[in-house]
Amino acid sequence: MSWSGRLAGLLPRAAAGRDGDDDGTEPDPRFTFANERTFLAWSRTSLALVVAGLGIVQLLPPFPGVPFGRHVLGVPLIVLGAVLAVVAYGEWVRNQRALRHGEPLPRSLMPWILAATIAGMAVISAIVLLVSAIR
Amino acid sequence: MTAVPPAPKHRRDGGSASGRDPASGGPAEPAADDRDPQERPGLARERTTLAWTRTAIAFAALGGVVLKENVITGLIILGIAPLVWQLGRLPRGDSPSGLAVVGTTRIRLITVSIVAVALLALLVAVFGHSVPGALR
Numbered sequence: 029m030s031w032s033g034r035l036a037g038l039l040p041r042a043a044a045g046r047d048g049d050d051d052g053t054e055p056d057p058r059f060t061f062a063n064e065r066t067f068l069a070w071s072r073t074s075l076a077l078v079v080a081g082l083g084i085v086q087l088l089p090p091f092p093g094v095p096f097g098r099h100v101l102g103v104p105l106i107v108l109g110a111v112l113a114v115v116a117y118g119e120w121v122r123n124q125r126a127l128r129h130g131e132p133l134p135r136s137l138m139p140w141i142l143a144a145t146i147a148g149m150a151v152i153s154a155i156v157l158l159v160s161a162i163r
Numbered sequence: 164m165t166a167v168p169p170a171p172k173h174r175r176d177g178g179s180a181s182g183r184d185p186a187s188g189g190p191a192e193p194a195a196d197d198r199d200p201q202e203r204p205g206l207a208r209e210r211t212t213l214a215w216t217r218t219a220i221a222f223a224a225l226g227g228v229v230l231k232e233n234v235i236t237g238l239i240i241l242g243i244a245p246l247v248w249q250l251g252r253l254p255r256g257d258s259p260s261g262l263a264v265v266g267t268t269r270i271r272l273i274t275v276s277i278v279a280v281a282l283l284a285l286l287v288a289v290f291g292h293s294v295p296g297a298l299r
């Protein structure tokens with residue numbers, strides 16, 4: 029048996045009616061694939077945020093006069109990466125359910141969350157840099 | 164708002180290249196081949212497989228970054244990468260379209276993996292040995 033077959037055998041089957049995956053009618057496969065790709069794109073965004081946060085904390089030189097400056101910038105990015113992954117899963121479930129019931133796709137909160145957090149991080153970065161420059 | 168054209172008739176095999184309906188063994192709908200190549204589910208499947216591959220590469224890249232700071236954590240994250248790649252190549256099950264059976268499980272696995280990796284990265288960031296100035 030191939031590795032893929034063995035791995036598939038290890039995975040539990042989706043419970044009926046849970047997560048909107050078995051109820052309703054089967055949508056066009058292209059829409060299901062597109063939903064999956066969107067989830068994967070958000071997953072990669074999450075991983076990129078984790079890498080960015082880790083890079084800031086571990087690799088950037090310390091900010092003079094701001095002892096925890098790197099942690100203030102890096103840790104929220106890592107946390108945002110985890111939050112984004114969980115929200116992406118919720119969005120995938122909601123979209124899948126809407127597709128299976130022929131309903132309009134729900135409005136996504138994720139671009140708003142990402143934009144607000146990046147803007148907030150930009151403001152915090154500017155503050156840290158200013159404080160570091162003044163001291 | 165742009166109008167969405169009506170979806171073409173559903174191909175339940177998700178786009179096999181054999182030209183035969185796998186459920187019945189009979190010939191596929193003749194209209195299926197007349198569709199625009201961009202609309203064939205087979206290409207959607209291919210794009211999705213590539214997306215899984217990119218996600219696996221992203222895990223590997225993160226593992227490489229962490230490896231420089233913490234070998235064990237980095238190896239754990241690097242080990243997730245081939246698993247993610249295999250998840251993307253899983254057979255889609257025996258549901259009518261073959262899409263739903265392991266779909267939720269693997270999406271959930273990816274979510275759990277990313278949260279776990281983020282927690283590991285958090286531990287490395289807070290308690291790990293840093294190399295300040297490496298990006299100077």
